[in-house]
Structure formats: structure tokens, C-alpha cells
Amino acid sequence: MTAVTSPPATSSSSLTLTSGQLPRWIEPVLAVGTAVVVAAVLLVLQLFNPAVWLVLTAVFYLIAVSIGSGIVEGRRKAVDRVVRGLVVCAFILAVAPLISTLWTVVAQGLKVLTWDFVTKVGGSVFDPNTLAVTNTPGALQAVVGTLIITGIAAVISVPIGILAAVYLTEYAQPSNPMRRVVTFLVDVMTGIPSIVAGLFAFSLFALIVGPKAFSGFSASIALCVLMIPIVIRSTEEMIRLVPNELREASLALGVPRATTIIKVVLRTAASGIVTGVVLAVARVVGETAPIFIAASFTDNFNADPFSGPMQTLPVMAYTAWAFPGKDIEASQAQAWGAALLLVIVVVIFNLIARVVAKAFAPKSR
16 A cells, blocks of 8 residues: 655745736826826925936836836846836937927928918018118928929929839849849949939039029929939839739730839839828938038029029028027028928928828738
């Protein structure tokens, strides 16, 4: 007869498979409490500074979370909470300058952004009766110049970029030397400084029409240098996402290669291509250096891109702030208004990109 031995008795703590858990509300409450305590200490010491307050709050919050979680939940959960806190702090640190800049632009720009500011030409007005010179805010010449210059650049860049991307993805073999050269040049042009594009356009037209080569068309060529590589790269990536099975099915039915590319490949990738094009336009619409060099600036209304300087919103914001008139406050207000108007234009382009991407996206059941 065999004896049955019972397992040795162990303490309940050694068999515990789960540890304690802090409540969900502990992190926001701890963050608010840490911020209040740090602010109170800094105010008592008369050392309060927003940047110092935020940094010290983050540091003491992470220390408190690590100690509390380590005692209640264990080391692994404490490390997880600390890492998550570091990620949140990094996110806030990255977003804070953007929010601060946007808040400043909106707060200052709303003071001058009116319907008259958008629809009237700004400049100086001389009153012969009082012999006073008053500055009238207006951005019509800048709005028209921005639309004309950016529109010409898009009309030139989009077909070139899409056709080049089709050649790289659909026709050129990986070992083709021409493909290697084009790919290398696109990569180089993607990182080219914008001021170099402006110098190139101005030098080109200076050789053709003489030293006074300022024109909207010259600025459009400068923007083309910046736009084309973006369109090529985005279109190339979108075309590569089209499954090869669609191409093979079309070719198996006897459809010519060109028709397959137009009606199958490009139509399938239309959503991404249009989104890339709109984002490329939004990218160059805010350029200042190339337009300032190639088209200069003017307070007069000029809608002819082939003759004389033209004004754009980014250049208007820069020149009004860097070269103010006699009324410095009016010039600065005009700069803020142009900056806010430019932000609105860029936001509109991004919204258009999202709407177009959703409209052209392949429909699924």
C-alpha cells in the first residue's frame, strides 16, 4: 500500500499570479495634482515660468507614477506606465510649438482679416487736403498672384510628374540605366533647398529676357522644380500598390498596355495620385524664397504672369514684416492677415485632398 504525500504547504503570497492594479483615474488625477503642487512651489519661490513649470511637472509626474505603480502593480507595469508617460510628453513637446504658432497667427490675423481685406488691393493713399498718407490693408493682389503662380506650376508639374512615374514603374526595367539616372535625380531634387530653385529660375529667365526678369511665370518654373519630384515620388508609390493581378488580367484579355495603364492602373491608383498632387500644391503654395527671388514683390495689382513682378501671400507676409512702411503697426497687421489667409488656403487644400481621396477610392462591397 502506497502512502499519498501531500504537497508542501506554501504561503498564499508566493502563489499569487496577479498583482494589484491602480485605478484608471489615478494618472490624470496625479498629473493635475503634480502640476498644481509644482506651480504652487514655483509661485512661493517667485520662480514661476511656463517652460520650467511644464518640465518639472513632467519629471515629478513620471517619478510619482513609477513609485506608485512599482509598489502596487510591480516593476513591469511601472516601466510600462513610465514609458507611456514619456511618449505622451514627447507628443506634447512636438505639438506645443505648432499649437502656439497657430494660436498666434489666428489671434493676430483675425484682427485684420475681413472681407475688404480679401477683396481690395492694399497700398498707401495720399489725401491732398490733409497731406496725410494712410495705409489701406488689402490682399487681393497677393491672393490673385498666389493662385496664378501656383496654378501654372501645377499645370506644368502634374503631367510631367505622373508620366515620369508611369515610365519608372510600368516601362523601365530595374536594370535600365535611364531609370537609375531618373530615380537618382528625383531623390536629389526632393532635398534641394527652395532658394536654389528660385535662383535657377531667375538665372534662366535673366539669360532669356535680360536682368529685369521678374515675372510670375519665372516663379512658377521655380515651384515646378520643387513640385515635380514630389508628384513623381507620390505617384510612383501609389502605382506600385496596384496589384499585378489586375495588370495581368487586363493584358490576358488582349487589352493594349497603354490602355491597361490608363484604365486599370491609373484608375485604381487615382485616389492616392490626386491626394499626392493636392498635397504637393499645398507644399509649394507657402514657399517664400523662390517666389521672392523670381517674381519679387509689388503692392500694385498685376494679373499678367509674363510681365512685371507679382505678389503672393507668403511674400506679402514677409515683406510687410521685414520692410514696413511709415505706419509700422498697419504693416505688421497686414503681415498677420496674409499669414492667416495663407494658413486657410493650405487647410482648404488639405481638406480637398481628403475629399478627393475618399471620392476616388476604390469602392468595395
